[in-house]
Amino acid sequence: MIVAGHQPTYLPYLGFFDKMSKSDIFMILDDVQFNKKDFQHRNRIRIPEGWKWLTVPIVKEGKIPINEILINNQKINGKPVWSDTHLRIIDINYNKTPYYESYIEDLSKIYNRKHTHLADLNLSIIQYLIKAFEIDIELVYSSKLGFTTTSSQRIADIVNSLGGDTYLSGIGGLDYLDQSVFKEIKVEYQQFEHPMYTQRYTGFEKNMAAIDALFNVGSIPK
Structure with missing residues (x-):
């Protein structure tokens, strides 16, 4: 059984769902430390330029896990609340794509809930995209499993507890995973090649938020 995992990122890119689709169980690592330089509270969408x-x-205060990060839902410098701004920018750049009308209503409902915690927002979007992309996967949440170990050992402990015999890591795991702690668990690395598809604007920009593919082609491109 293949187990993979990732932090709950904001508007994940296609590689996130590629790893998920190649797994039997997917760990949502919602209690690892928040990293403002990562994609946990940001991602990219396509625009004309x-x-x-x-x-x-x-x-944010101090070094705290992702599931404790609070969203600032207040107006900043008199500007609209962030969720309204994001929806407006998404609408401007995707309202003429083939599948926009099929998905924007349900996606808008997620933004309009005014989540207080970042992890809850991200998970709502992730769960919606799992359904939209028709991925059959079992999700587990690291915060609910009770392990106190850290780093590679914690991942190995979780995989063992789930009965996994293979751990599918992102390619970045080559730089930080301690494979010696996995023992009877086979470690494999995701080989993700970004698919090409027709975007609204001229040219192609890869690694956009997965909603780019959803609005343009209605599925995960092959």
Whole structure:
């Protein structure tokens, strides 16, 4: 049985769902430390000039796990609440794509809930995209498993507890995973080649948020 996992990122890119589709169980690592330089509160969408960051404003104090990060839902410098801004930018750049009308209503409902925690927002979007992309996967949440070990050992402990015999890591795991702790678990690395598909604007920008593919082609491109 193949187990993979990832932090709950904001508007994940296609590689996130590629790893998920190649797994039997997918770990949502929701209690690892928040990293503002990662994609946990931001991601990119396509615009005429190339791409643009969409960033969720957060309230952050110290080194805390992702599932404790609060969203700043207040107006900043008199500007609209971030969720309204994100929806407006998404609408401007995707309202003429083939599948926009099929998905924007349900996606808008997620933004309009005014989540207080970043992890809850991200998970709502992830769960919606799992359904939209028709991925059959079992999700587990690291925060509910009770392990106190850290780093590679913690991943190995979780995989063991789930009965996994294979751990599918992102390619970045080559730089940090301690394979010696996996013992009877086979470690494999994701080989993700970004698919090409027709985007609204001229040219192609890869590694956009997965909603780019959803609105343009209605599925995960092969």
